[in-house]
Amino acid sequence: MKSRLRFTLQLSFTLLVCLFMIVPVAMSVVAGLTENYFLGLESGLTLRWVNEVWQLYADTILLSIQLALACLLITVVIGVPAAYGLLRSRRRWANAIEELLLLPVAVPGLATALALLLAYGSYREFRSSWLFILVGHVLFTLPFMVRAVLAVMQTAKLPQLEEAAASLGANFRQRFFGVVIPNSMSGILAGALMVVTLSIGEFNITWMLHTPLTKTLPVGLADSYASMRLEVGSAYTLIFLVMVVPLLVAIQWAGKLTRRH
């Protein structure tokens, strides 16, 4: 009797907490689809605001996607060999490097952005291009890729597999691409999804680094909430959710793959 009561109480508590977090998001979605927020649902549902967002901010959405894909490419090209290097290195400074990688994540995005401005702000061309923002994104997302890949590499018993491949005549390049990469795939996938999701949603660094010509989706979102109708901002949020929620589901699925090792 007592445990049943406890179960019900715990379940109710969990549901309340979930509602607490989800209700605001749901309200935002509804607001983006309502004719007039202050009149409520009676004013009718419409896609008018979604359309307006697309007219005004399509380029920010496209830039966000472009940034995410470029970020993904760079973190894979840098991160996978880095993870391999950390795996093979038995020196003490390998740990130090892993910690240094985490720094941009731990430090407030504003600080990272300021550091970039100080270092490279004087290069006009670079400063005003989307590549400047890309650098910020890579700094922020690289450790997530490295960690995800390293975690899988560590469970795959790679050193033994490499010895076996070498005994059969494979040189380093053949071993890396034929044995190491295929057996780290689930880590690369998990890392990739993480990087893309984080890049699309990245605000702190991007806000400091953007120019009127290089606005990303989150920046545009802040803009629209500040200067436009509430409904427009909410429609913008809706678009963002439509992009990101499938990614989050995919991350969960990829995580299961990684755990299977």
Added chain:
Amino acid sequence: MSSSVSITLTQCSRTFAGGNTALQPLDLHVEAGETLVLLGPSGCGKTTTLRIISGLESPDKGGRVQFGKRDVTALPIEKRDVGMVFQNYALFPNMSVADNIAYGLKIQRLPRAEIEQRLDDVMRMVDLQGFGERRIDALSGGQRQRVALARAIAVRPKVLLFDEPLAALDAKLRDRLRIEIGQLLRELGTTAVYVTHDQDEAMALGDRIAVMQAGRIAQLGSPQEIYHQPANAFVADFIGAVNCLEVITTRADGGLAVHGGELVAPHLTGVSTVYCRPEDIQVVPAAQADIRGKVVQSIFLGQTQRLMVDTGGAAPLQVEASSRQRYSHDAIISLALPAHVLFHPDRPTPSVRTQEVVNG
């Protein structure tokens, strides 16, 4: 069959970064086509020796590794043309059975038709026909071992190296695979170096055995030599069980007084300990006894039984007897130890009495 080479190690030693000396300077020569077993307890240096031969490790300065007349010391493993079978198989999980076995052949860029042909041959040799498309994680331990074996021999290496390949398998499987590997090695005629801590495996597979201890070779010889003429106490004790009987006094006529009786051993005058294998001690009627003692324990082993006999010495004598006879606790038992089964590592034994079977 592939041409095989001899292997020569000259003054190869290996001390690791932490100061641990795994191998003292070692000289070793393996004949072409021979199967040499490196046998010893953990930490004796047998795996280090194997890895130096393979090229996965380099000997310390001054060490040299030769395959035939060719100095391969500076060559990494991928250039040495060896085939290696690892203890945990190290099969590639991302590839099927056929792809695993053909891996080395693809690296060598052999034509497709030849790869198919060799795949067939090799899978037949290890009894894995029809397994080509299976995934590695769907195989049993014994099957994985066969894939590892097939993968190593498919490339027709000059030297085959085995790093305790059967250690991860259960006893029955080990027995069976040991026989199969032995047949395979004979069929292939490739020079092979096999590392194990299991003496049964060593004696079944090796043309010669190198018993190693603390980074050195304690004895190098054929299985018969190692077993019947151990060169020192370590080898005598490591291979099979051995009894050490303390000599109390030596009589004028050559008789050796030991705890529980007296032994006749003209070839062992002057020794302080006499060695004897449990299976060489016979249980006899009292009149023929050399030694008498009390049975304090009998261990049933299926095929035989091991009797622990207290003769008054420091340790009980181990005697191997037929398992069908029951001995009650504290029964007095009479044992015969004829001269030819007694030995001491420092003394040459009279030639081992074997009976040659003549055809016909």
